[in-house]
Amino acid sequence: MIYVVFVEPETPGNIGFLARTMKNFGLSQLILINPCELEHETYYQSMHAREIIYNHQEYHTLGEFLERRDIDFAVGSTGTAGGSYNLPRIAITPENLAQSLNVQGNIALIFGREGDGLTNQELELCDVVVSIPTHESYPILNITHAATIIFYELFKTEKNYPVEDLDEASLDEKQGLIEYVDDVLDNLDYPHHKKRNASIVFKRMIGRAFISGREAHTLKGIFRRIRDRIN
Amino acid sequence: MIYVVFVEPETPGNIGFLARTMKNFGLSQLILINPCELEHETYYQSMHAREIIYNHQEYHTLGEFLERRDIDFAVGSTGTAGGSYNLPRIAITPENLAQSLNVQGNIALIFGREGDGLTNQELELCDVVVSIPTHESYPILNITHAATIIFYELFKTEKNYPVEDLDEASLDEKQGLIEYVDDVLDNLDYPHHKKRNASIVFKRMIGRAFISGREAHTLKGIFRRIRDRIN
Numbered sequence: 001m002i003y004v005v006f007v008e009p010e011t012p013g014n015i016g017f018l019a020r021t022m023k024n025f026g027l028s029q030l031i032l033i034n035p036c037e038l039e040h041e042t043y044y045q046s047m048h049a050r051e052i053i054y055n056h057q058e059y060h061t062l063g064e065f066l067e068r069r070d071i072d073f074a075v076g077s078t079g080t081a082g083g084s085y086n087l088p089r090i091a092i093t094p095e096n097l098a099q100s101l102n103v104q105g106n107i108a109l110i111f112g113r114e115g116d117g118l119t120n121q122e123l124e125l126c127d128v129v130v131s132i133p134t135h136e137s138y139p140i141l142n143i144t145h146a147a148t149i150i151f152y153e154l155f156k157t158e159k160n161y162p163v164e165d166l167d168e169a170s171l172d173e174k175q176g177l178i179e180y181v182d183d184v185l186d187n188l189d190y191p192h193h194k195k196r197n198a199s200i201v202f203k204r205m206i207g208r209a210f211i212s213g214r215e216a217h218t219l220k221g222i223f224r225r226i227r228d229r230i231n
Numbered sequence: 232m233i234y235v236v237f238v239e240p241e242t243p244g245n246i247g248f249l250a251r252t253m254k255n256f257g258l259s260q261l262i263l264i265n266p267c268e269l270e271h272e273t274y275y276q277s278m279h280a281r282e283i284i285y286n287h288q289e290y291h292t293l294g295e296f297l298e299r300r301d302i303d304f305a306v307g308s309t310g311t312a313g314g315s316y317n318l319p320r321i322a323i324t325p326e327n328l329a330q331s332l333n334v335q336g337n338i339a340l341i342f343g344r345e346g347d348g349l350t351n352q353e354l355e356l357c358d359v360v361v362s363i364p365t366h367e368s369y370p371i372l373n374i375t376h377a378a379t380i381i382f383y384e385l386f387k388t389e390k391n392y393p394v395e396d397l398d399e400a401s402l403d404e405k406q407g408l409i410e411y412v413d414d415v416l417d418n419l420d421y422p423h424h425k426k427r428n429a430s431i432v433f434k435r436m437i438g439r440a441f442i443s444g445r446e447a448h449t450l451k452g453i454f455r456r457i458r459d460r461i462n
Contacts, residue, residue: 230457
């Protein structure tokens with residue numbers, strides 16, 4: 001199941017534009033996080049996709065949604081990847097995303113506020129960040145135009161090439177792995193901030209690499225052995 | 232030179248949305264055929280692409296524009312290719328267009344009215360018709376969303392797509408990291424084939440994750456500490 005998540009939309013019309021382009025590419029599950037009031041403009045711009053607006057669900061925060069809906073893989077979107085973060089984060093392209101995404105579990109495609117995008121904290125909750133390659137003179141797309149490109153790439157890839165059965169690791173499997181890693185890091189005499197940094201880098205690498213269940217198992221084995229050896 | 236042609240736009244805001252997404256993908260020449268009045272909304276929606284609105288040019292008919300500006304190759308767009316025309320016409324995809332378009336001469340990318348699209352007569356003036364693959368439940372995109380997908384495909388193909396010059400780790404940096412990992416694996420009492428397997432899984436994960444130089448450095452740090460701790 002693919003959920004489309006719009007975090008704190010500010011402009012009623014944009015929710016409608018988003019619903020319309022979702023339906024254009026076969027998506028139907030719209031989640032709004034703490035949205036503005038829905039208005040006539042919302043329904044008007046959705047055109048023949050009104051049922052998506054009617055059926056939408058709301059949560060207070062992105063974290064609450066991810067937890068309560070058992071999301072296995074969260075995809076954040078940003079127009080400024082690697083710009084202003086302490087830890088620069090490599091964004092993948094919509095094409096990369098489409099090629100590697102395995103739509104077996106619960107996937108969230110997350111779009112940020114019109115003005116400010118997703119916060120660093122929200123991006124931290126994502127397994128991967130996707131960014132659309134643009135001309136340097138004006139890299140920031142309107143949010144629903146960015147969404148349409150990502151939906152289009154996913155739709156196109158699904159149609160043209162049958163998605164490989166990649167047996168992507170579940171959320172549990174990935175978290176199990178990360179716990180082992182953190183456990184090892186705790187025993188390496190890192191200064192606190194360096195340990196945190198190392199943990200984040202590892203987590204992001206896991207997110208971007210689309211590891212399979214078997215790979216998660218093997219990696220866990222490595223860190224279990226390391227842990228046993230250290231203690 | 233690529234011209235973006237909007238035939239008889241009806242909604243002032245859409246001209247602005249079109250200008251914005253043109254600039255997002257490095258296009259600048261906007262032609263309006265017999266447009267509605269430009270209003271505040273036009274400039275507002277163009278955001279940081281106002282100069283495209285200021286510099287636009289107008290013609291009375293598509294035919295007049297094509298003739299007077301020496302267009303070598305006219306690309307029409309339609310959401311209903313082959314649907315209701317007397318002369319059914321096979322549309323190509325944006326991807327096909329991007330692959331085959333040669334941006335040497337004067338090219339026109341032509342978008343139709345919001346409601347009715349391009350007329351059969353106008354489509355007859357085009358060398359090729361492009362249509363975006365969509366879900367059958369709702370094949371008609373908003374016009375500026377359709378345009379953004381076509382611009383994106385052209386831009387992507389032209390650039391060949393290096394996303395962010397985010398300092399991707401060099402081959403040396405990645406190999407340095409893998410050597411540390413192998414060093415650690417050598418000390419974990421793995422049976423030989425299992426060690427080899429673990430090493431391969433790790434290497435593949437690194438390959439797929441597009442890690443940066445800084446991330447490679449951090450990961451190397453983890454394995455150096457582990458090695459020192461084990462020995």
